[in-house]
Amino acid sequence: MPPLSQHLTIGELARRAGVATSALRYYEQLGLISAERTAGGQRRYPRATLRRVAFVRAAQQVGLSLDEVSAALGRLPEGRTPNKADWNHVSATWIRRIDERIAELERLRDRLSSCVGCGCLSLRTCGLSNPGDTAATRGSGARWLLGDTPPS
Amino acid sequence: MPPLSQHLTIGELARRAGVATSALRYYEQLGLISAERTAGGQRRYPRATLRRVAFVRAAQQVGLSLDEVSAALGRLPEGRTPNKADWNHVSATWIRRIDERIAELERLRDRLSSCVGCGCLSLRTCGLSNPGDTAATRGSGARWLLGDTPPS
DNA sequence: GTGCAACTTCAAGCCGACTTGAAGTCAAGC
């Protein structure tokens, strides 16, 4: 085991952050993290990078693309440890996003539940259209959940 | 506008289902839908296919891959209209899945909220690890949300 | 001073879910 030094090699960072080294190089390519170099050209990461990587992974769980993460990281200081205000701002955005996605899933679940009640799949009169549901995860999504008639 | 006949062309189905024709051909390739052919080789879809496509799109919103949709469709009759029992079974599975994802998002949100309280990004003593959170959306995900110390 | 794991770069590959394009055929209204 290497001494717990000020700087981490890419392998150490990878192990401790739970990501592959290739992912870290990729993040660097995208400008999400950066590294100092040894005389021989190997990467050495300050410990703060560990937080930065954790941040990236957390953001992905929230559903952000790396592009969006990049934007969010733009608001956090690269050198110093982020303070409460920095963090407050970013996490508020994420929490909004999470809440939206939860609401979306709940709507979908409720539609499914009421389908069970009405035997919807067999009825073209089922009212379970979702015209207002613009925030679908992938593409435009189904315009209505079930039933033969699209909302006119 | 074409007469409202027993069968739909791929273009009609695409418009009414809210998906591209290319997507429909792709679904056919995967065995999710099937079509009769005219003498000239063009696809003609029975109206039930409309439901089938709606089903696929709904399943995708739930977060299923097309592979999983294929499995779910295996339980529904291709020829006849699915009955309440068919539907009950499938929707129950989906609802479980939605509930799981909601729970996951709620946990994440709560961790974020408490981070705001403790100024977590700057503290290595923050307790917000998530060792039990195996159901991450992409890959293994971050082992812990923030803080320098991985769960030992 | 040597052995070997860990590192380096760069290009290419992979996955899912499609989309796009080329080159050609069909169906339906006039």
Next chain:
DNA sequence: GCTTGACTTCAAGTCGGCTTGAAGTTGCAC
């Protein structure tokens, strides 16, 4: 019967987020 838009197949391309492989270099322990 001709025109025109909708259709056909097949191969290749796209996108995000990486991974894999080849070919070579570095760093550290012994």
